[in-house]
Amino acid sequence: MSPARPVDDADAKAPSVSTPGFVGRGRELAELRETVSRRPAIVLIEGEAGIGKSRLLQEWLAEPHGLTALVSVCPPLRESLTLGPIVDAFRGIEQLVAGLPLTELAGALRPLFPEWSAQLPPALEPVDDAKAARHRLFRALDELLRALGVDVLVLEDAHWADDVTLEFLLFLVSRQRTDGPSLVISYRPEEVDAGSLLLRLTSRLPVGVAGARISLSAVQPEDTASLVSSMLGGEPISDAFRTFLHVRTGGVPLAIEESVRLMCDRADIVFRDGQWVRLALDELQVPPTVRDSTRERVDRLSTGAQQILRAAAVLAEWSSEAAIAATAGMTIDEARTGIAEAASARILGEDDRRRWRFRHVLVATAVYESIARGDRAVLHRRAGEALEQVAPPPVVRLAHHFREAGETERWARYAEPAAAQALASGDNTAAVVLLLDLLPERALPAPDLARIARTAGLAALGRREPVDEIYHRVVRALRATLEIPGLSAREQAGIRNPLGRLLITGGEAAAARVELEQAVADLDHDPAEAAKAMTYLGWAYGSPWPASTHRRWLRRAADLAEGIDSPAVRLNLAGNRAAAFLMLGDDEAWDVVAALPADGTSAPERLDIARIHTNIGTGAVMWGRYADAERHLAIALRLADAEESSRLRDNVHLELANLDWFQGRWEGLADRSAAFVEANMDRPAIHLAGVRLTARLAAAAGRREAEDQFRLVLDEATRLGAADDTMEAAAELARLRLAEGEIAQALHVTDSPLRTVRTKGIWLWATDLAPVRVEALLAAGEAEAAAALTDEVARGLRGHTAPASRAALALCRAHVSAAGGGPVATAAAYERAAHAWDAMPRPYDALRARERQAVALLAAGRAAEGHALLSAQYEQLFRLGARADADRIAQRLREQGGEVPRLWRGGRKGYGDQLSPREREVVRLVVAGRTNREISQILAKSPATVDQQLRSAMRKVNVSSRTALAVKVTEAGMLDEDGDPGMAVS
Template sequence: MPPFPPADHGVPPTVSTPEFVGRDRDMEALRDAASRHPAIVLIEGEAGIGKSRLLQEWLATDGPRRGPALLSVCPPLRESLTLGPIVDAFRGVTMPFADLELTGLAGVLRPLFPEWSADLPPTPEPLGDARASRHRLFRALDELIHALDVSLLVLEDAHWADDVTLEFLLFLTSRLPSGGPSVVISYRPDEVDAGSLLLRLTSRLPAGVTQARIAPAPLSREDTATLVSSMLGGSAVSTEFTEFLQERTDGLPVALEESVRLMWDRADITVRDGQWSRRELSELLIPPTVRDCTRERVGRLSPTARQVLRAVATLAEPSSDATIAATADLAPSECRAGIAEAAGAAVLHDDGRDLWRFRHRLAAEAVYEEIARTERADLHLRAGRALESVRPLPAARLAHHFRAAGETELWTRYSERAAEHAMASGDHTTAVVLLEDLLSAADLAPPDLARVARTAGVFALSRREPLDDVYHRLIATLRAVLDSPELSARQKAEIRNPLGRLLIIAGEAKAALAELEQAVANLDHDPTEAARAMTYLGWAYAGPWPARTHARWLQRAAVITAAITSPADRLNLAGNRAAALLMLGEEEAWQVIGGLPLDGATSSERLDLARIHTNIGTGALIWGRHADAERHLIVATGLADTEQAARLRYNAEIEQANLAWHTGRWKGLAERGTALAATDRDRPTIYLATVRLAARLAAAAGRDRAAEEQFHLVLEEASRLGAVDDTMEPAAALARLRLAVGDAGQALRTTDRPMETLRAKGVWVWGTDLVPVRVAAYLSAGRPDDARRLTAQFERGLRNRSAPGPRAALAVCRAHLVAAAGEHTRAADAYARAARAWSALPRPYDAMLARERQAGELLAAGRADAGRELLAGQYESLFRLGARGDADRVAQRLRELGAEVPRLWRGGRKGYGDQLSPRELDVVRLVATGKTNREISRILAKSPATVDQQLRAAMRKLKVTSRTALAVTAVETGVLPAERTGARPT
């Protein structure tokens, strides 16, 4: 290339592709990481920063050396294609699948690779659970990757990937320590939603794998000058021109390249004194964005090339000559000429698979925005027609194109098909978004409107995400659909049924009851769904109905269930009814439970039974029937493990942790709760359960401030979610903290609303924690009549119920009343009875607290020796259990009585001196990954105050004064291994 063009021309005959500049450090980091297989490399940066160019240069100069590579790009579709990028990555594979030694598991790949169906094993039996199906699909893809000996998987623009693709990447990378391909992923951080799974992939990298995070920076002025010079014959670029471009483009390589090309097209640059310079400012209108640059450049191409570019922009992803030709309405030869012209102008790029795309995404957007709306509809229609011949059928893309074309019938057909495919892959959110979009934007005929609305509601019930905008939008849309006068009462009932259950999730219990009640009135044609709606009406969540109303609905459901012939439906309804009866405190529940199987004949039955037995375990805990609870939770865990249903197992493990708390098995319980919170943080019920567990332990340990913060959080969130039964314990715990400091008024105010709910619902088995503390608060406030009335009401509510937990609480209430009357000997006997009742469950912590009160009454009755001996026994028992705060209180009382208090530190938590404790080490690990105190508090289920305290202790021990210094020192001193750190602490 000559140093600069001949002087009589003033500009070069053409503009060259820019050299690869300013990326030496990034390239070295990429090479270094890739050379230490297996590796995970994350390339992050804004659009146009040069991520793709970095990958292209690396692949061209180094590339995979162990085996084949899989390369793919995530297209920016309105709704991402489920697993589309992963499927596309295999299209370059030339080895026949028949030559691979694949197991029968690979049969699930047939729908993804129909062109290889003849070479794949038969399709295995479908699983009844989408999550299990998705896990099996992931395993099959992983097997295929290993069979092909793939050494590298490159995925560009992962910010546009669907959730299932991201879940597969999480699955794949988690297995890398045991072998697999290196993974290189590029993405734009500014286009990643806060709830995206991509954040997990970028923040929770596995140990034992080479890890690198590369973030190309904007080009410096020197690199800008070099890049521009390389495009313009190699001559120098003036300082003024360099600064002008740097100011206008901020050193963004794509913006620089496009600006230079446009300026060359307009003859707005020239050679002066051997340097490239721009003309006078008054003569030059430099577009401020790449979009403007692209529009003007494209305008200089031939009509055929522009039509090709409009087609490619409409298609919005790499496409073949034939697809582009059909979309552009051009003959194949004309299309190829247009593609060649656009490629020669460096607007289009061949991705190596004979598929064409814009070199830059922003350029595609600029071209698309310039298309007249009337022409857009024609382009999308032709694109849809062309893609209908593609296999496997790209349903989501077809829905996108036919929507833009105004073809409602085809839009509906392919949206429903895409939603079904997404559901089968476990991507419930995409399925719901597709259908909600259809409902809210399309003018559907009544039959289509009813069908799509019902399906959207049912699909939404399978979502595992917490309450979010997807739920709120769909609820609003379904309500609007119900206002349609064209729908029949039956059609509306089929929509109200799932809507009512969605309203339960949204915490709108009263509205949920109204929708479900209306649905039941018109579901005679579908007994199973009618019984299901009645069962939901029988759940005692928030709302105005008392227990007897819920019980009547459950009785109606039982009558209908008896006539249902489907074994799976009968099992589901019976299990749900049993759990609902338990929550209502109905003795009949145990008869229904006795008829439930412990195992299922099919995968779907086992999954259903795992959920049912977990719910029964939860209800048995409320009743205080701990042996029953443990038995059902063991069954649930075994079934969940058999079906590899991780989330169902987490549900059972949470209840097992609750059981461990009640039965006094506290060793390691805090760590179990923390692990459960970190494993499944997306669901509010799981998170709140772990916070409640941490709050219990904090209160018992005497960390009142942390306990109060955590119990407040649980109380507020449970109230917001409408889980009224879950408000009883936190309100009671907060009231106990108020009573401990003599604030009976606040204790009563804290328990007012839960007490109103308990009385209104009449489900007195919920009162185990709440009623005793309410009675104590009444007595402390000088309201003994209220205390007696509440105790009598509690007793009536528990009549004829084998609920040992609430009955033990009733014994405590009676003891409180006797103690308040000053009958100390009788009160001591009453507290002893309560302690025996608690011990029989067993619930040892509450038994110890009852015996502490018994000791106090013995002392008040003048039996000093017996009181001190019993008190000393409780001190040791509380200390050994882990209730150090209570033990300290008892120790102080013993000292006041002149008794010697033994030191019991041998079995207690050891001191760590200048070393970090395990809890401080957990905090340091998370600080080193860039987490804030508030984020750490949520992950570890601790209060922000506790996290701050442990952070300061760690900084003091490591003799540092900043979070950054803490992370660095922890690595340098070996406290943390180097690979455990990630983002710089803030």
Template sequence: MLDPSPEDDGTSPIVSTPRFVGRDRELAALRGALARPPAIVLVEGEAGIGKSRLLREWLAAPEQTSLVSVCPPLRESLTLGPIVDAFHGIEPSVPRLGLTELAGALRPLFPEWSSHLPPALPPMDDAKAARHRLFRALDELLRALRVDVLVLEDAHWADEVTLEFLLFVISRQQSDGPSLVVSYRPEEVDDGSLLLRLTSRLPAGVTQLRIALAPVRPGDTAALVSSMLDGNPISQEFTTFMHERTGGVPLAVEESVRLMCDRADLVFRGGQWVRLKLRELQVPPTVRDSTRERVSRLSPAAQQALRAAATLAERSSAATIAVAADLSPAACRDAIAEAAAAGVLDGDDRGRWRFRHVLAATAVYEAIPLTDRRQFHLLAGRALERLHPPPVARLAHHFREAGETRSWARYAEQGAELAMTSGDHTKAVDLLVDLLARAVLPPEDRARVARIAGVAALSRREPLDAVHHRVVRTLRSVLETPGLSARQQAEIRNPLGRLLIIGGEAQAALHELEQAVANLDHDPVEAARAMTYLGWAYAGPWPASTHRRWLDRAAGLTAQIDSPAERLNLAGNRAAALLMLGEEEAWDVIAGLPVDGATPAERLDVGRIHANVGTGALMWGRYADAEEHLTVALRLAEAEQASRLRHNVRLEQANLAWNTGRWDGLAETSAALTDADRDRPAIYLGCIRLTARLAAAAGRRRAAEEQFRLVLEESARLGAADDTMEAAAALARLWLADGNSRRALRVTNEPMDTVRRKGIWIWATDLVPARVEALLAGGDPAAAARLTDQFARGLRGRTAPAPRAALTLCRALLLSAAGDHSRAATAYDRAARAWSALPRPYEALRARERQAEALLAQGRPEQGRELLTAQYEQMFRLGARGDADRVAQRLREHGAEVPRLWRGGRRGYGDQLSPRELDVVQLVVAGKTNRQISRILAKSPATVDQQLRAAMRKLKVSSRTALAVKAVEAGVFAEED
């Protein structure tokens, strides 16, 4: 079995022959019956159910001499053709069989044996007597060959004489004749067929067994698919998809897997096989041909009923099928009965009918000429209109396919309304966007549908996905429709702008919302909502005063709104927007926020507000407040299964953990969030930023620089001005460490201009200290002092602990650059205390490092070295290994001894495996990949790889297989007494 590593993710599978799955009990029963001869075993089941595979598995372990014959699917079978074909290849044995003169009757069947058979027998006038003589001759041949079991496959296609011969063999079984195994499709056996007599009037002492093969269960479907794909597991979603579409018919499963592999629709990802992009499963040619061949043998009325049932695609009553098939009720009932008897349709206890398997329905539907499909859909729509309540989503589908635009539009809107009422906003969006994309509607209808689609999309709980992008494209397209009024355009631009915010297109969002506000006077709630979004300061060239005016206008409208839920929404979002502006009054509103809601919609609304407040509190440096609000937001997001909101909150909680020095597991958290919502720019860039912080602190300079550059460039491109600040500051610090102050100044120019232009100085916690240091390094202390003064004026009257700690650091930098090392040491001490109070330990440690440098410059080497040593140990334990290495170098330069700290692995195990290494090796022995192990043990793939290599080194092996063998041989998993 192949064992793809994480590096194999995204590769296409190599398809193997499927393993024998889900039939162990039937195989045991078959072997048991044939072990008690003489026996007759009937194996029945529909096409593709696995009759032949069951017999092949039994034949693969030859316990008895068998002769296998197969009936071909010929419209007029050759007399005794299957039996004759079974004897091909035994000609060399015929002379040694000692056949009697009776075998001369075989000459017409086996002319190629003429030199080995007795002379031909004289003809007989009685046909029955001649046939009996031929059967006796065949029976003699079977006994001479010592055949223990005669197998006849696909007996539903057998000619009548062949079936008579089987009955003849049965009648002679008590005289040690061969056992019989007969397979067939019961739905294709006519009422008068001789096959039905095989189990009646059997001689005494004959073992009887009927094996009715049913579809395999979902678990067996998964096992069958897995056996075709290197033995690796398949996802639960893929399992459900395959079982529902194939009905658990093994041949349909096998052929579907091969077809998907041919189309490259399967990839190995995250330790299991998953579907790449497939929504519907194409019908494999073998299944298609088998279904169409079976249907073609039915009456025209039955075929018409099946086409109607395939078009309806859901369980339907006989009355509904009759209308859809344009048949009379009586004719349709007879047609359904015929199709059910043929095993094509399946009924339930409510008298509703559908195809037994989705693939069969698809095969029949695809066989309907394109010119006829529109009529079938029109009839299906008219049939479903008679139901109460009408299935509006299905009606929209059928009238769409029928080309009946007016009915399609009516039912699509009704279906969307019903879906939104039930909370399925994605279904609503699908119905409406499909209507907008494919139907020609009057401008007023087009505008109304677009507005509803936009509002529905805003209520979706799923992460950013293709549906979101399709809605945005569709709304933009609708805005280009000639004849739309300014009001209609505004009602589309309003949700479009908010969708663009979710997608990270901040600048474009403000453009749409600003145009919308001017024409939303008729809807105060939506006007106030749009104004509130315009009050968010993350994008656009406007100064804070402009954003504030928008918020004040929104507040004026909010006071006129009667709905408490709407007032809460607007007031909560306004408070979060005020936080982004650095306005103190926001905290008064925030103090009165509820922590729950009466309805799911209210709970989601409250959750979003708390998430936004948590983000603002992080920016201010009020970390206890941030944790409180994010905890409320996460609880509500999880209660309502709102994955998009949950990802937002978890990212902000990760940012909080970074700031407060709780770095353990942050790399894994960032990777998990990136995988969960990779298509959403805000989440993706936030995760990259977190990863870059960790890389910079660990001393992985190149990775940190690349990641911060990506965040800076993409945030600037998307117009998210606030997200450019930290990335620019981090790059400036990296380049200042190289002595490149000019480059540091250049990267902070535009973000600094943004802060000045907008006048929002709480954004500059990271930016201003980096800029001040770059100005000082570039020899411009006057500019550094002016910037520090600007920073101080911008923070005046604002109790924002993080920016104020940064201001304290800037003043210390100025003193240090001026050569006033005594006062600089005191100022750095104040900065460190300010950072510690938040708490923000990493910044506090870096301020203490600067304090130690000031002490050394002041001529106080002992105190400086002692303080540096303390910072080295704390940085090391925090995880800032790059900073710790820098401090260690400074200690050596000043003649101080660097403490010997443990740098990884497990202490005290020597060449023995540590407990964590044992965990990894045990999972390797169990056949798990690195990616699977990382998920099971909640470790990063890099950690798993490191521990795996350590185990290989200790056990002196160079491959995973050798490691597993060595581990087992060494008894490392032996149970302890």
């Protein structure tokens, strides 16, 4: 399949960010609600910055609990105004003080509320004792609270409260036994001093006072997903996005919210395949709110603790006291003092091995970003030298630190074993990333750079994400490395070989051929790689070579493979050779296929076998050997499922969708093709194949967008050198032009593809092209040229047994007969073509051939027979979904005086308040506990379609949740196997 033009993410659905929903705090809200209901009560809500203390209070305050609450917030001031939070809270009340039942004691409030002077009792005589004056003021405030009917006093951010405010809270606690207001207080425990009055609030509760301490921790990963989804219109987010965001924010709601807003502002997330996904980001930028809060906290610490935090930020992972001390340039004792201070501030956390690191990634990032660039290099060098003492050496971390320190030789010394370690664990992407940044370092010797480039290229070939930004970085790096003076021919060949294979993956077929040809000449020292390169040169695309040249490369590869010891390499070569021969239309491919295994003994072997059978299935579909295609694709899907390879599964499902198109199984195919298009924008081949499938359906239905879609496929396949994928698109465009009577355009669009077929001599590729080209020539009055082309196709297919090509040849002959033979012979010729299509089976083409047969019968004067055959084709095409063809036949029947069968034309039948069969499929899987994503994979529908059908079912059953839906349909027996598939719901 040809690669497609990458779709700009700007075309994707743009995020519209809203206030996040309240998630993950149901238990805490219930505890707060229940405790406050048992008045009087004291509730302490503790948690770090951004953990959701204020949101919890907001949700509770918004509830209809019938309580009068006075809310105060402590400002983040180093020297807070005495009783400032309480005063500000009272100033927010709307009730007039003048009418309140206050005693003369309230005159003590005049200094705090000068604006109320006219409403308060006269000022009291001053007292010399500060404690006495404060106690009198507290009593007056308490009286005011009671007069206002305040049931609950809420104080937020009490860690910033002044001492007098805290003393007032203690005063209220002491008086709660007389039915005073309840207290709800939030604070950050890490910012509360050991001797703070705040800690005494719940140490000795009066008798009859309910108490609770609610500690808020980070939300769970699933709550992170729900929170982000609530910000993005309720649409789901991908598992990868959820994990990425949860790990980097530590599950802190404010950090999650701010990060999502920042990512939306930067267009770092897009809507794909029914869910929000992030683009390829290595890091998450620190939101300003988190950055400023972190720096404020760090600035309060001692110089030693700040240096410890800078060292810990550079180390980035769990690190020993010794490593932190060495990085900070401190003694162990000095480091321990700083670590203890940072831990007390709840910035560092400890594990069970007495190692330390930041409690949250974003906090660490904020500290790291505050370090001057020159200081960072020094700290990284110290970190690397400290970690060199660890056994075994942490090579990945060492490579990172020496890279950041600017020490290239030590960086390279550790990057290569780190990459080897990543490759051994199957993480090819990590290996590639480790090596890529080394390649521009010209301080390394040329042979070292050649070795690193070759390793990076080979590692990139094994990545699961074949065409992305990393892919493009690798290609650029390999090309740049080839320009380095002093590389030997063998070193260049080692780079060109993976480069050529990568270029094939990226759709640069012509450039790939150039690189591989040059590589083969100097790979005599490595027969396995030489054979692989030869096999790739045997693939019949991206070059002007005739099929005979490709066959020579394939046979050279086969000869070389016989001397290779590795069974895995021989299997890989045989599988690729078989697929290449299928593309050439050579029957000897099936001899190679017959010797291939259907299973393997290891995961890599099974994945390779799955890939091989997928390619063979693709070739079998092209040939029209659909039973063989289904058998090989079933093997591939079984192995891909067993190894959980989503990429291979996508490839297999695409070919199964193509198979369903050709065999006339069109039900649900539109949803599947749309899903391929939407979900594979980063995989050009799959994306473009999805566009082609969508275009086929659109053309059959008579929709105008089909032309634009086929034009896209043709243009992109031409640009990328995938000549075989230009054929069907050109043929369909020509068919559309002929239907409009534009004969010259039909000939023009098929000119270049036909030249390619003739040059390469691969007439298998002309299955769709040849019949429409013959028809266009005949419409242009060039009967001799049409007959000559038909003869040329026959000669080209001599010795080849592909059923699809043989059926196309029969159709070409029928077209030629229609132009010059009698109508009876023409009818027989079209009947033979229809039988050839039926034998595969390929019903859509068979139905259109029989339409031509019916027209010939009418021309022969066999009206009844012709009308009957047309009517039958009309009905079958209509039910298949080929409405454009059905309408054409209906018009012909009317013109010929025939009767058009009366068929229901209202689109899909409505089911009223009953579950449709499609909805029942979805609901049955919901009852089985499947997620929407799992359902979409099982039913081969897009997630958006599954969601739509699920919502429709919920609406019909009159429920609002998946759980309620499952319960109701189960209790009602709506999914019983023997039940009416359209059973009504109530």
